Amino acid sequence: MKFLFKILKDFPAYLWSGWGAIASxxxxxxxxxxxxxxxxxxxxxxxxxxxxTLYIMLQDKDVWQQIDITLYRASVGFGLxxxxxxxxxxxxxxxxxxxxxxxxxxxxxxxxxPIAWIVLAMIWFGMGDETVxxxxxxxxxxxxxxxxxxxxxxxxxxxxxxxxxxxxxxYMKFFDVYFPHIFSYIFPAWVSGLGxxxxxxxxxxxxxxxxxxxxxxxxxxxxxxxxxxxxxxTIMITSLMFIEYIVLExxxxxxxxxxx
Amino acid sequence: xxxxEVKNLTHHFGFTEILHNINFTLxxxxxxxxxxxxxxxxxxxxxxCAGLLDVEEGSIQNSFKSxxxxxxxxxxxxxxxxxxxxxxxLLAKGEKKDEAxxxxxxxxxxxxxxxxxxxxxxxxxxxxMKQRVNFARALVTKPSLLFLDEPFSALxxxxxxxxxxHLLDSCKENEMSILFITHDLMEAIRLxxxxxxxxxxxxxxxxxxxxxxPNDKREEIFIYExxxxxxxDKEIIDTFELNTLELI
Numbered sequence: 460m461k462f463l464f465k466i467l468k469d470f471p472a473y474l475w476s477g478w479g480a481i482a483s484x485x486x487x488x489x490x491x492x493x494x495x496x497x498x499x500x501x502x503x504x505x506x507x508x509x510x511x512t513l514y515i516m517l518q519d520k521d522v523w524q525q526i527d528i529t530l531y532r533a534s535v536g537f538g539l540x541x542x543x544x545x546x547x548x549x550x551x552x553x554x555x556x557x558x559x560x561x562x563x564x565x566x567x568x569x570x571x572x573p574i575a576w577i578v579l580a581m582i583w584f585g586m587g588d589e590t591v592x593x594x595x596x597x598x599x600x601x602x603x604x605x606x607x608x609x610x611x612x613x614x615x616x617x618x619x620x621x622x623x624x625x626x627x628x629x630y631m632k633f634f635d636v637y638f639p640h641i642f643s644y645i646f647p648a649w650v651s652g653l654g655x656x657x658x659x660x661x662x663x664x665x666x667x668x669x670x671x672x673x674x675x676x677x678x679x680x681x682x683x684x685x686x687x688x689x690x691x692x693t694i695m696i697t698s699l700m701f702i703e704y705i706v707l708e709x710x711x712x713x714x715x716x717x718x719x
Numbered sequence: 720x721x722x723x724e725v726k727n728l729t730h731h732f733g734f735t736e737i738l739h740n741i742n743f744t745l746x747x748x749x750x751x752x753x754x755x756x757x758x759x760x761x762x763x764x765x766x767x768c769a770g771l772l773d774v775e776e777g778s779i780q781n782s783f784k785s786x787x788x789x790x791x792x793x794x795x796x797x798x799x800x801x802x803x804x805x806x807x808x809l810l811a812k813g814e815k816k817d818e819a820x821x822x823x824x825x826x827x828x829x830x831x832x833x834x835x836x837x838x839x840x841x842x843x844x845x846x847x848m849k850q851r852v853n854f855a856r857a858l859v860t861k862p863s864l865l866f867l868d869e870p871f872s873a874l875x876x877x878x879x880x881x882x883x884x885h886l887l888d889s890c891k892e893n894e895m896s897i898l899f900i901t902h903d904l905m906e907a908i909r910l911x912x913x914x915x916x917x918x919x920x921x922x923x924x925x926x927x928x929x930x931x932x933p934n935d936k937r938e939e940i941f942i943y944e945x946x947x948x949x950x951x952d953k954e955i956i957d958t959f960e961l962n963t964l965e966l967i
Contacts, residue, residue, distance in 0.1 A: 617790075617792070617794050618794060618796065620766075620771055620794075621788070621790065621794040623770075623771055624769055624770075624771060624786075624787075624788035624866070625787065625788070625807060625808045625811045625856075625860075626811050626812070627807070627811045628811065631807070631810065631811055635796060635799070635807065636796065639796075639798035640798075643798075716840065717797050717798040717799075717840040717841075717842065718797075718842070
């Protein structure tokens with residue numbers, strides 16, 4: 460509770476530090492507009508036109524429904540990866556044999572391109588939620604798993620000995636010695652897993668479903684409707700930026716104050 | 720009477736014998752140091768006595784009510800600030816949180832830490848400050864036996880003296896005993912009632928030196944004289960291989 464309060468208290472200062480980020484975003488939009496002036500509206504619609512299209516789209520209930528569908532798939536997929544990736548990663552980290560055995564499997568999972576998984580999933584599950592969720596899990600699970608595994612593998616033996624010599628209870632050992640260290644590994648893994656999930660969900664939808672934002676993007680492509688396509692991309696990017704910079708980053712800063 | 724009794728202690732790592740037939744007794748209020756060259760099994764001996772390693776052959780009987788450990792390198796929890804780091808020993812003993820924090824703040828001030836340091840994380844502390852925290856963490860629990868693993872080796876001479884004084888105070892006030900390993904003979908002479916000389920390969924005790932002068936009454940001159948004397952000792956020369964230096 461105290462911790463939550465501290466995050467909220469430091470939040471304005473954190474927002475204030477965001478001027479640089481805003482400036483570079485505006486610079487990016489300026490370059491985008493330059494691209495529009497050079498290549499014309501069909502190839503690259505102007506930011507203004509894109510934002511206008513976006514505004515009209517957001518009035519439409521159907522668009523929100525599509526966003527909902529995508530959100531649902533991404534969160535179920537990411538939630539499953541989070542749960543199983545963290546738990547299995549921790550278990551694998553605590554046992555040397557398990558971590559040795561899991562390494563090649565993780566390499567296969569990381570190395571296999573998601574697009575190949577989509578093809579397999581389409582054969583296994585057909586066109587629907589399961590295919591998308593499966594692909595999301597397959598793509599973000601290994602990232603989280605490796606984060607948890609690394610966190611447990613790299614626990615400091617010297618600190619364990621210190622805890623032993625002072626007779627820490629198991630509760631203290633876990634919360635004061637193991638948890639902060641593991642968390643400093645697993646939390647960034649969650650963040651990159653989330654980014655991965657959000658990217659993969661769109662790709663899987665584009666190829667394997669007839670609804671969701673990915674499918675909308677496919678329709679925009681077939682109609683050469685570049686403003687809509689860019690508006691959709693804008694929704695994806697802003698939502699990801701919101702989660703990363705407004706929700707996760709402040710938590711990360713508080714949690715990792717102790718880091719050099 | 721509280722005591723630490725080590726009998727016929729032998730220890731192996733794999734097939735290598737690290738310690739061979741070690742015997743000694745540490746009585747209440749006594750400061751006992753084990754000196755010897757690096758890699759001679761001193762740390763292993765200390766860890767066995769502190770229960771951080773399991774005894775294989777021989778026996779260690781520890782009847783001291785409470786023990787604490789001060790490590791060579793601070794071993795502070797990097798995610799806790801100074802006060803929370805000092806308090807861990809008390810909390811592990813089941814002390815209430817606010818009580819533990821109060822005691823920790825008090826001892827932190829005694830150990831020369833400033834109030835503005837209290838909320839700092841170990842990454843922002845100098846080596847000397849880390850070691851002050853390390854000692855405060857061990858002594859705040861008022862242990863009846865303190866294990867020291869060369870905690871002075873990287874400190875400047877002023878801070879060393881300050882920490883020696885804190886240790887001797889605790890010994891006097893709480894009748895604390897110390898088991899102390901070091902490779903610094905002068906330090907051993909300054910603090911100990913008894914010095915065990917541990918020779919390597921495998922670690923065994925070759926000689927015991929005893930000092931009767933109370934350790935808080937030892938003048939600098941006494942320490943220098945005794946150091947000069949002990950450096951002439953044949954066993955010391957042999958154990959630390961001092962004669963090879965003369966050949967060069």
